[in-house]
Amino acid sequence: MESFPHPRDGALVTHLLIVRDQDASRAFYTRVFDAEVVREKNPVMLRLHGSWLILNSGGGPTPDKPDVVAVPPEGHGEFSSILNVRVADIDSAYRTFTERGARFLTPPVQRPQERRCFMVDPDGHLIEIGEFEPSYLAAHGLESDSR
Numbered sequence: 001m002e003s004f005p006h007p008r009d010g011a012l013v014t015h016l017l018i019v020r021d022q023d024a025s026r027a028f029y030t031r032v033f034d035a036e037v038v039r040e041k042n043p044v045m046l047r048l049h050g051s052w053l054i055l056n057s058g059g060g061p062t063p064d065k066p067d068v069v070a071v072p073p074e075g076h077g078e079f080s081s082i083l084n085v086r087v088a089d090i091d092s093a094y095r096t097f098t099e100r101g102a103r104f105l106t107p108p109v110q111r112p113q114e115r116r117c118f119m120v121d122p123d124g125h126l127i128e129i130g131e132f133e134p135s136y137l138a139a140h141g142l143e144s145d146s147r
Helices: 022-033 092-101 136-139
Strands: 014-019 035-038 044-050 051-057 084-085 114-120 126-132
Touching: 014 022, 022 035, 022 044, 022 051, 092 114, 092 126, 126 136
Parallel strands: 014 051, 084 126
Antiparallel strands: 035 044, 044 051, 114 126
């Protein structure tokens, strides 16, 4: 399967989110981010703009993690990880994602090095949408990377 997240050489990074409802989460990421569905369920596998997102239900310990339980976030006021999405134009991304049903905590906020805002997925996972300030990139000798 050509589009399956399996490297021929080296390594490939994927991000796993534990979700309450795989169907609702798959619908959110395909609708808001145009993610490509590679696997429908158990787990959901999505190609997301050059990276991979795995959506799976919670579960108990397994032989390779005998004392660990996988659960979705308990409350919307806490987080332990954030999916960080860098965009070329945050105003356009904010408008597009809002039109597609994303719920943002605030509009984009100006910070010294970037403009950013946060949305939440159906389980309350935070997703940061950010655009680096061109002056910040130039001052640090950095270039944009769209890979």
